[in-house]
Amino acid sequence: MIRLVNRLLLGLIGLVLLCAGGMVLAQGLHWSVPSWWPYSGPHDVLLTRANRQHFRKDGWWWPVVIAALAVLFVLTVWWLLAQFRRARLSEVLVDSGDGEYALLRGRALESVLESEAESQKGVSRAQADLTGRRNAPAARVRLLLEPHVSPEDALHHLTGEALAHARDSAGLASLPAEVRLRAAKHSAERVT
Incomplete structure (x- = not known):
């Protein structure tokens, strides 16, 4: 959107x-x-001379114009900076246990999440994106489920296994996730 x-x-x-x-x-x-x-x-x-001097006698005119232009400028700069912000996390800080940190590619963790979620029976396709900060990532996972799969079972498998494995392997205290489930379209079955 x-x-x-x-x-x-x-x-x-x-x-x-x-x-x-x-x-x-x-x-x-x-x-x-x-x-x-x-x-x-x-x-x-x-702007003609008459247009420029029309509101000169009103003391509020130029401060309002300058304030409106300042707000417009701040909103434009904010919008411009928001365009450069990455939605996906490119790397995750992993505590190596010796007081140092290692960098784990975000795409690698995403692909492991996707493959483990897709290995579950009844999941057609999985897509995972990491968001947040390097030291506090969050996951956004989308699953395409076959018609016969219970959404509760798919969600339980994802949170209990795939997300837990990713959290433990990266040494994270927590890995919050937003999961979106969608059913795969299928044709009607004929009963004879």
């Missing part, structure tokens, strides 16, 4: 900036533009 929102926002902002840049470029190069085009005259400006 967040990817869709990001793509829509980026597309909308890009379109607005492209249109605004095109208008400024057309105006600056003195190209002939349609009559409905804003700023079509050679001496048109974005």
Whole structure:
């Protein structure tokens, strides 16, 4: 969902900036533009002197404009930094027992979780992602179950075996997990 929102926002902002840049470029190069085009005259400006001085006598106007622009700037920087944050954990700190730490690739732990979950009878497909911090990871697991499998049994096997093995092998105190179960689609069986 967040990817869709990001793509829509980026597309909308890009379109607005492209249109605004095109208008400024057309105006600056003195190209002939349609009559409905804003700023079509050679001496048109974005803000006229009357527009700039209209709210000068109101003491609240410029502080509100500056505060709104500051909030917009902070939100934009936050959004930009959120784009660079990785959703998946690339490595996990493992206590080696001698006071030092070793790094375990997150993808390796994810693939072990996936293969152990898929080895369970009745699980068609498993997908695991590690999130969180290097010293406190969390797992997000999705299981595709066959129609005859009890969700309770699948969840019990996953938490009691696969997640416990991953937690113990990485030397973690805990490995919280969010598990999503989904049933595989199947065709109707004919009874004769």
